Amino acid sequence: MARRPLNSLSGRFLILTTVFVMLAEVMIFVPSIARFREDYLNVRLERGQIASLVLLADDMIDAQLEQELLENAGVYNVVLRRDEVRQLALSSPIPEPITASYDLRQANSLTLIVDAMRVLLTPENRIIRVIGNPVQDGGLLIEVTMETEPLRNAMLDYGLRILALSAVISIFTASLLFLAVRALIVRPIRGVVGHMKSYASAPEDARRIIVPSAKVTELREAEAALHDLQTQLTGALKQKERLAQLGGAVAKVSHDLRNILTSAQLFVDRIEGSEDPLVRRMAPKLVGSIRRAVNLCESTLAFGRAEEPPPSLARVQLADIVADVIDSERLAAGEHDLSFSEDIPAGLTIRADGEQLYRVLSNLVRNARQAIVASGDPGEICISAQEDDEAWWILLTDTGPGLPPKAKEHLFQPFQGGVRKGGSGLGLVIASDLLRGHGGQLELRRTGPDGTEFAICLPKANLSLNSAAAE
Template sequence: MSMFLNTLSGRFLILTTLFVMLAEVLIFVPSIARYRDDYLLLRLERAQIASLATLANDGMVSPQLEKELLANAGVLNVVLRRDAVRQLVLSSPIPTPVYHTYDLRHAGQVELVRDALAEFLDPNNRVIRVIGNPVQDAGQQIEVTLNSGPMRKAMIDYGLRILALSAVISVMTALLLFFAVRRLLVLPIRQLVHHMTAYAEAPEDARRVIAPSASVIELREAEDALQSLQTQLTGALRQKERLAQLGGAVAKISHDLRNILTTAQLFADRMEESQDPAVKRAAPKLMGSIGRAVNLCEGTLAFGKAQEPPPMLTRFALRDLVEDVIEGEQLAAEDTGALSYIADVPAGLIIRADSEQLHRVLSNLVRNARQAILATGKPGTIEIGAGEDESAWWIRVGDTGPGLPPKAREHLFTPFQGGARKGGIGLGLAIAAELVRGHGGKLELARSDEDGTEFLIRLPKMIAAAETAAG
């Protein structure tokens, strides 16, 4: 029973019964007042008939008949006022003095309710006087005296019948509402919970995504929202599974690639001993590229083991890093004559970041810009600018390419969805954004239109400030 009372159906049933009973109680008091008024008017009417029968016999009635007339009218005596004469028509001994006089000729609703409650709550049998207008204009006024006990008993009997009827109506109404709400609300909610439970058992199974079917608008909105959430979650789980599988494959490839690059690094060391000026100039770049490739493989292996290390923050001159990125991209460019690079970075700008991770971020952005410009077959410019304010360092990477397509902008930093060029897999910008977030910063698209594209990197200084304060 207690479990039923804790359910939505049980509580709704109880509340409905209580509210209907409250409504019946509000109706009960005026009903009792109206019953009392009708009761007294009936006594006045019977008393008038008895008095007219007496007057028809010139007031000559036997004591036995007078007693029967008073008993039939339910009163103790009758006073009739006719032709400005007040006449005691029927009378009998009054056991106690008159307790109260009620004039029904001008009584309002509030007064009737008040007098009815007073009589209903008073357990004593008292003698009361009641004044009213005779029916059919048979005189100016009629008044009677009677005992209040029988009237109170009749009022209680009537009240009990009203309460019993109210209880039956309350229970029937509550049951009807209970089954209606159960059918329209409770059962759909249970079905919704069942769908949620079934989906939670196998969220990767798209067949368990709820199909909205509720006819109630609010429940239909809840089902639509749940369907959207489940669809997104199922897609995310599938994508996560594919990423996990890809991560395992990449980890294996990176392991073998690291060994290959280590061998290439040994050969590159020997190139530094060459006397050829071009070789001597290219050897450091080659060593740096191979070193970054080895670090990338090691980082990929660490990421596959969920051991991605935090950025190693050091202070360095940003201009040197930017020039290194530009030189590396110039060597990789298919047509160096079609591209021009601008490094608008103050020579004395020192930032605090992980140089290797920032090199990967800038290389990714510049490479995307280079590939976008070369795809047009027209010359273009790539510019890297930087500066600082009180709270952060900022780096801008812009180009004069064709701009990003709308689909690429919508999912720009989402893996496998933000590819900006044909053949791309959409991982570069996602990785770059993740590396910047690791610094506590943000990578965002500042502009992309027919005049080109510009990305903005912001790296907060608060990290350095906190470490300085700690030291």
């Protein structure tokens, strides 16, 4: 579809510039035409005064000379006031009655403008009286009688010349501004659009990222912002590609690992029949761990197919889940001076997916344990819970060294928020994603040298849970 010139930035700027210049010229035209009328009337007064000087030089002049003087002055009568005496200096028959009188001695700008517009808008020829001050102190006042038609014609001629000149100035000014806008604004904008189209065709190619070069400050800022956006987007696309490749590899590993764990589960089932008390006590926990690993592998495969199901919400005992998590992490802590505690109200039942909630708590406790063990100092991890009318709250606190600045900045971003060296930063991402599936959220309340505290919020409202699960 062809581009319409008037819809372009430069075309609209041309139109707006022309309109604004014309408006400015109209604002100049109105007082100008009023000044022209005033000058025209003053000239008639001056001519009338000059014509009356003949009478002062010779008291008796013939009627033909008097008529010729009045015609040259463009008036019908001339009245002078000298020494408080009003004298009809020159006169001739008036074809119509006088319809209006105008005193120019004390007329303000507004009055002159209104009178001028009235003359322009009244096409009929009228007889008017004009009063003014004589030139060269030739008396107290001078008064002439004249027609309005010659005045209106002169005003129209002057106005048309002013408007024509204004149009020429407007077009010339708008054309210059049009060319300037095209050179200074439109052309750089088209360059930016061209860069955007080129980048859109191959966003992974870093060579297509725009290099700020505009001389106009605002355009240079826009180019700099676009440069930053394209740089971040290119990095994100590369990371997305790496994640896709990693996801394929993880899916393959999970597939084979699931088979191995399934075989291990069969062997554990045999171990449960042992008579050894220690084996009988540890076997159920081993079975539970292998079952969770198998479920995790299956979930990973489902995620790789973009078919991960929403959480299966049910009433679960929070204390049982917390106990399983702490037992597993206590074994993982080994001989390190690390204590675990729990403060869960007896009989507290929450509505959640038990397996997913176990993964959330396990990731959080594992992160806390690894941070404390890496510091080499003794520590404590505590899980507590409470509820109110709207939600269940699970608090996890530790006495570890706190999160480093990079981890806080990229807290819930995969492969960027790792706390320890070699960590993937996926633990908090997984926990946050699983909680969003419940309609809840994970938030960092505090972190520092004296420890870290995370808060889990699980809403009680069914609507929030169902909506979150659907999303």
